Amino acid sequence: MTDDGSGTGDGDASAILIPLHEARRERLDQPVRFDRRELDQILRLYGRMVAANEWRDYAIDHLTDRAVFSVFRRASEVPLFQIVKDPKLARKQGAFAVIAAGGRILKRGQELGRVLGIFDGKLKLVEA
Secondary structure (H helix, E strand, O other): OOOOOOOOOOOOOOOOOOOHHHHHHHHHHOOOOOOHHHHHHHHHHHHHHHHOOOOOEEEEEEOOOOEEEEEEOOOOOOOOEEEEEOHHHOOOOOOEEEEEOOOOEEEEEOOHHHHHHHHOOOOOOOOO
């Protein structure tokens, strides 16, 4: 009995060929998502802000071109802030951004930790 090291016993059955263009198309059809490390950083910040009684609710949207973590003071309002991951902007302005309620970009960058650093100071909502 010989062992070819594949563990299947049949050398031809272990090889499955997938054309590269099909693999790319399948990957492009999937929505953009936050990975586990990114979501951990965001939820850690969310927990601190909930404990400080600043934020109360959130929503996560996985769209075809970007992923959005929206933060709410109350569930029935527009989001106070949106943390956005847009991979198309990764080489230009940075894939991550924090956007205020009015649509103004507060901070943008390559690293999520630095972008979330905008919340380390005292950031308060001002009623007009």
